[in-house]
Amino acid sequence: MGDIQVAEHALQHHFADMEQQQETSTFGMWMFLLTEIMFFGGLFCAYLVYRASYYQAFVEGSQKMNIWLGATNTAVLICSSLSMALGVRAAQMGKPKLMAVLLLITIVFGCGFLGIKAVEYHEHWVNHEFPGPNFHFETGDPAHAATDPVHTEIYFSLYWAMTGLHALHMVIGVGLVTWIIIAGLGGAYSRSYFTPVENVGLYWHFVDLVWIYLFPLLYLISKKHGGG
Amino acid sequence: MATAVQTVERENYLNSNYGIKSWLLTTDHKRIALLYLVSITAMFWIGGFFAMLIRLELLTPAGDMVSSDTYNKLFTMHGIIMVFFFLIPSVPATLGNFLIPLMVGAKDLAFPRVNLLSWYIYMVGAITALTAMVMGGVDTGWTFYTPFSTTYSNTHVMGAAIGIFITGFSSILTGLNFIVTIHRMRAPGMTWRRLPLFCWANYAAAIIMVLGTPVIAITLLLVALERAFNIGIFNPQLGGDPLLFQHLFWFYSHPAVYIMILSGMGVINEIITCFSRKRVFGYEFVALASIAIAVLGFLVWAHHMFVAGISVYAALVFSLLSYLVAIPSAVKVFNWTATLYKGSIRYETPMLYAFGFIGLFTVGGLTGVFLASLGVDVHVHDTYFVVAHFHYVMVGGMVMAYMAGLHFWWPKITGRMYPEAWAKLSALLVFVGFNTTFFPLFIVGYMGLPRRYHAYPPEFQVLNVLSTAGASILAVGYVLPMIYFLWSLRYGEPAPPNPWNAVGLEWMTPSPPPTHNFDETPIVTWEAYDYEHQPQEEVTVGH
Numbered sequence: 009m010g011d012i013q014v015a016e017h018a019l020q021h022h023f024a025d026m027e028q029q030q031e032t033s034t035f036g037m038w039m040f041l042l043t044e045i046m047f048f049g050g051l052f053c054a055y056l057v058y059r060a061s062y063y064q065a066f067v068e069g070s071q072k073m074n075i076w077l078g079a080t081n082t083a084v085l086i087c088s089s090l091s092m093a094l095g096v097r098a099a100q101m102g103k104p105k106l107m108a109v110l111l112l113i114t115i116v117f118g119c120g121f122l123g124i125k126a127v128e129y130h131e132h133w134v135n136h137e138f139p140g141p142n143f144h145f146e147t148g149d150p151a152h153a154a155t156d157p158v159h160t161e162i163y164f165s166l167y168w169a170m171t172g173l174h175a176l177h178m179v180i181g182v183g184l185v186t187w188i189i190i191a192g193l194g195g196a197y198s199r200s201y202f203t204p205v206e207n208v209g210l211y212w213h214f215v216d217l218v219w220i221y222l223f224p225l226l227y228l229i230s231k232k233h234g235g236g
Numbered sequence: 237m238a239t240a241v242q243t244v245e246r247e248n249y250l251n252s253n254y255g256i257k258s259w260l261l262t263t264d265h266k267r268i269a270l271l272y273l274v275s276i277t278a279m280f281w282i283g284g285f286f287a288m289l290i291r292l293e294l295l296t297p298a299g300d301m302v303s304s305d306t307y308n309k310l311f312t313m314h315g316i317i318m319v320f321f322f323l324i325p326s327v328p329a330t331l332g333n334f335l336i337p338l339m340v341g342a343k344d345l346a347f348p349r350v351n352l353l354s355w356y357i358y359m360v361g362a363i364t365a366l367t368a369m370v371m372g373g374v375d376t377g378w379t380f381y382t383p384f385s386t387t388y389s390n391t392h393v394m395g396a397a398i399g400i401f402i403t404g405f406s407s408i409l410t411g412l413n414f415i416v417t418i419h420r421m422r423a424p425g426m427t428w429r430r431l432p433l434f435c436w437a438n439y440a441a442a443i444i445m446v447l448g449t450p451v452i453a454i455t456l457l458l459v460a461l462e463r464a465f466n467i468g469i470f471n472p473q474l475g476g477d478p479l480l481f482q483h484l485f486w487f488y489s490h491p492a493v494y495i496m497i498l499s500g501m502g503v504i505n506e507i508i509t510c511f512s513r514k515r516v517f518g519y520e521f522v523a524l525a526s527i528a529i530a531v532l533g534f535l536v537w538a539h540h541m542f543v544a545g546i547s548v549y550a551a552l553v554f555s556l557l558s559y560l561v562a563i564p565s566a567v568k569v570f571n572w573t574a575t576l577y578k579g580s581i582r583y584e585t586p587m588l589y590a591f592g593f594i595g596l597f598t599v600g601g602l603t604g605v606f607l608a609s610l611g612v613d614v615h616v617h618d619t620y621f622v623v624a625h626f627h628y629v630m631v632g633g634m635v636m637a638y639m640a641g642l643h644f645w646w647p648k649i650t651g652r653m654y655p656e657a658w659a660k661l662s663a664l665l666v667f668v669g670f671n672t673t674f675f676p677l678f679i680v681g682y683m684g685l686p687r688r689y690h691a692y693p694p695e696f697q698v699l700n701v702l703s704t705a706g707a708s709i710l711a712v713g714y715v716l717p718m719i720y721f722l723w724s725l726r727y728g729e730p731a732p733p734n735p736w737n738a739v740g741l742e743w744m745t746p747s748p749p750p751t752h753n754f755d756e757t758p759i760v761t762w763e764a765y766d767y768e769h770q771p772q773e774e775v776t777v778g779h
Contacts, residue, residue, distance in 0.1 A: 021752070022343035022421075032346045032420040039412045043450045050454035050484055054469055057480055139467040139474075158475040165467035165476075169458065 018201040030203050037207040041214050044177075048218055051170050055225060058166065062159035068147055069163030070229040072137060074128055078227040081124050082219065088117030089216045092185075096209040102199035104192045111189050114212065118182045125175055132164070139165040167226055174222060177215045184208045248651065248748040263348035264751055269334035270649070271355050276322050276330065277718075279362060283317035284714070286310050291673075291707040294700050299691035307690035308375035309391065315378030320400050321362050323634055324492060327499035328445070329358070329410055331641045332438045334649060336414060338742035338749065339432045341423025341758045346416040347409075354409040361403030368395025377688070379489070382470035382481040386462040394463055397456045404453045407495075411445025414438055423741070425760035432740055432764050433522055437502025440526035444491040444498075444533060452488035455481065482544055486537035494533040497597070497629060498526055500637030501568055504590050507644050508572050509765040510738040511587040512579025516765050517571045525564035525571075532561045542613045551610055558608035565601050569594060584736070585659035589640030592667045596632025600625060603678070618688070621681025627674045639666065639717065646721065647731030651748040654724045658716060665713030672706025739766060 023029040059066045095110035136144035143164070145157040154160060188208050191197070197205055245251060249266045259267060290310050293301045302310065333351065337344050345351050368374060374396040376385040385393050418431070418439050458469050459481070468474020470481040509516050516522055538546055538554040572594055581587070603625040606612045616622060646654050676699035681687075685696050692700065734743040739762075745754050 020348075022345075022348065024757075028420065032416055035420060036347055036350075036412060036416045039415055039446060043408050043412070043446050045450075046447050047450035047454050050451045050458075053484065054458075054480060057477070058469075062475070138465075140465050162468055162475050165461075165469050169461060169467070169469075 018196075026200060030201075033203045033207060034210075037210050041210060044214060048170075048173070051166065051173070052221075052225075055166050055170070058159070058162050059225075059229075062156060062162065065156035065159035066163045067230045067232075068154060068156070069145075069160040069167070070227060071231070072132070072135070072148065073167075073227040074131065075227050077124050077128050078223055081121050082223050084117050084121045084124070085216045085219050088114045088121070089213055091117065092209050092212045096202070096205050099192065099197050099202040099205040100199065102197075104195065104197060107192050107197075107205065108189045111185050111192075115182055115185050115189075118178055118185070122175060122178055122182075125171065132167075137164050138168065170222055170226070174215065174218050177218070181208075181212050181215050184211065246746060247750060248746065249751045250651070250748050252751050261352075263344070263352050265333050265337050265345045265348065265351055266649075266749065266751075268351050268355055269330050272325060272329040272333060272358070275355070275359060275362065276325055279317050279321040280714075282366070283314055283322055284711070286314035286317070288707070288711065290314060291704040293690050294692070295704045297692050297694040297697050297700075299689075302690060304690050305375065308377075308688070309373035311688060312374050312377050313369050316365060316374065316396055316400065318630075319378055319489075319492070320403055321358075321365065323496045323630060324407060325358065325410070326496070326634070326638050327503060327641060328414070328438055328441055328495070329354075329406075331503065331638075331645060332414060332434075332441075332499060333410070335645065335742055336417055336435055336438060337421065338745065338753055339435055339740060340418060340421055341426055341741045341754065341760065342417060342421035343752045343754070345413045346421055347413050350409050351413055354406040354413070357409070358403055358406035361399045361401070361406065363399075364402060365396050365399025368392035368399060371395070379485060380456070380459060380481075381485075382459065382462070382476075382478045383472060386459055386470055387473070394460055397460050401453055401456045401460070404449045404456075407445045408449045408453075411442035411449070414442035415446065418442075423758050423760055426741075427760075429520070430760055430762070430764050431523075433505035433516060433519070433526075434502035436523040437498045437505065437526045440530040441495045441498040441502075443527075443530045444495050447534070448488040448491045448495075451484060452492075455484040455488070479541070479544060479546065482541050483538065486540045487534070490537040490540065491530070491533040493626075493629065494529055496634045498529060500593065500634040501526070503637045503641035503644070504572065504593050506738070506740065507586045507590040507640055508575050509767065510644075510736050511582045511584060511590075512576050513582075513767045514575055514579040514765070515763070515767060517574035517577075518567075519764065521567050522571050525567040528564040529561060532557065532564070536561060536608075539608055539613070542610055543617045555608055555610050559605060562601065562605050569598055569601075583660075585654075585656060585663055586640045586644035586736075588660060588663040589636050589643065589666075592663065592670075593633055593636040593640060596628050596636060596667075596670065600628030600630075600633055603628065615684075616681055618686055619681035620677040620685050620687050623687050624674045624677035624681055627677075632670055632674070636666070636670075639663075642717070642721075644736070645742075646724070647735045648742060648747045648749070650725060650728075651731050652724045652728030653731050653735065654717075654728060655720050658720045662713050662716040662720075665709055665716065667713075669706050669709030669711070669713050673703050673710055674706070676700070676703045676706075740764070 019026055019029060023032065091110045091113040095107050095114060098104075098107035098110055132138060136142050139161050143161050145154050145160050145164075147154050185208060188205055192205070249264055259271065262268060262271075289302065290307070293299070293307060293310075299307070333345070369392070371392055373391055374389075374393055375391045376389050376393055380393070380397060385397075418435055422431070458467075461467050462470060466474075468476040470476045470478055472478060505516060505522060536554060536558040538550060539558045542551050542555075603621070607616065607622065607625060643654065643659055646652070680696050680699050683696070685692055731747040733746050735747075736743075741754075741758055741760070742749075744758065
């Protein structure tokens, strides 16, 4: 399909022109991301309250995090955002094949993130660092017993809830990017119509950004015993 | 349609195609509004049925009709259904859905498919919650306070919470659609200062839906996780804090009250101006008061927690902020009254309901100021005074506005007139029945009768009998419109495009409107509510 045809095909009946449609969709996407901020906001709020109240317990919990895996995952996500941004650029320039390759790289990074996360989850699971009746916590340092295991359990509740919700968003993101690749190779986008690519890109960057906050908040509270 | 339709009906959104698929797969905002109308009406009757059982139990002081456990379930399910499945979607999802594109001169909402999706999400949520109720019900109160809801209650908390969680997303999508539509889809010349106040009010309500609903979603998700996996974020035994639940819950659920009342206020603006034939007094102030209520509404949540153990300094601040909400609310009431002043007032049914709204909302709002003051709140907290207060705002305010709007736009929606005499009778019954039901509750509450018990001391019986009697009148007042609205679909007189001689783009297109709303995109060159200067011919283009 030619450029103009794609655009005509994509214009929905209730919009006056492509520009209005494009601006409207993007605006809607930003509004959606705003609701996502509020959605995660409830968890961040709970995190702040409990971290302020039970700092020591949170420090001990965070010291059980594998910082190297977490840091690797941060790098993986930043790379995925780069390939995502380049993919959107390719879509804007009307190069569907290049876009597909770049988005495929994004998916590989995204799945890599989920894989590494699964390894971490497994570690915590076998160490009984999952809230509930089987929860059991030791600092791993025989010289220092756990000071406040009850509230370290809260830390782990938040850890699982926050990273779990983030991982769910990643899974949805991988699904969306797959859909964009298939549609793009089918000729759905062109230089004059690439709004869905942009919007999925916005979503991907948002989910990436959530992790950028989660990583320091959950992994990097303090290396020193007793915090500080 | 055997009745006297003299002219050949032109094609409109109702007769353009038929069949169940044309409704269930529609993306037309007008049809989706009707889908919502049918669904929330069903929920209204289910919620009303629980209310009826509550009032019957309270007819006698002894707890003789239902056990206390059943009573707990009754008021819980009444609250959940009425708040989450009727009041919050009521005006936005039905009238807002129908009218906002028409009022701004658009062919549809910005995201028609998302709009249909929101209805499906609503239905899935509603069916989930109803299933939980059929399987045995919930007894936590509509507020799901922890740790009772997470640890101790043996009822179907999970199902109800998940139902509300799901329905929340329909609310988010509706709000998102409204905001984007009002920003991006206005017809040429429809500037922000020419926007009908109904749109301003729903815009403000949509801000709350978009910013508030995700917070209740995550909160209920945590409750569900806590029940399922025994994580302890709200459980004091596991080191969690039940007050955090209350903070997060009311961060949404207080503003949610303003979703309801703001969209109701939007309806009242349209009706007061139309039936007093005047421009609204202080358009800018009324418009900005809506935004102010939405913003302040996010800063007052902890006034629900004065006796829950928050610090006295926090309570003072929240008390003060709660008083502030009275300012924009009063601006609206005063401006409506000033609009009436020297207007040529007509007492049609929508106007009767609007009058009812102003009076009852004022009572409800002012008793809200009593409750915002710390000392009084400590005395009347968890008594029937609180019950009476919020029913004055929710039923006396919001449901009156909803009924007013339904009557006002019924001719536009269905193309049929309703029988005016019956409608006036119903408005009267609702007003009398409502006051008889809820005013006695102010008194018993002030005397100290706590809510949420199925039995009470005999000295309160007279007022409780009065209340139950009023509830029966109220029920008749709600059944009547149900009957004559349905009757009018077949036997009602065909409605002209503009039966009330109102201004506003929705009245310039035929009744019922064509699928694409307008034959050609309107160009707006006049102010909103320009009843005084608008030449009649220009007002009624499309006759």
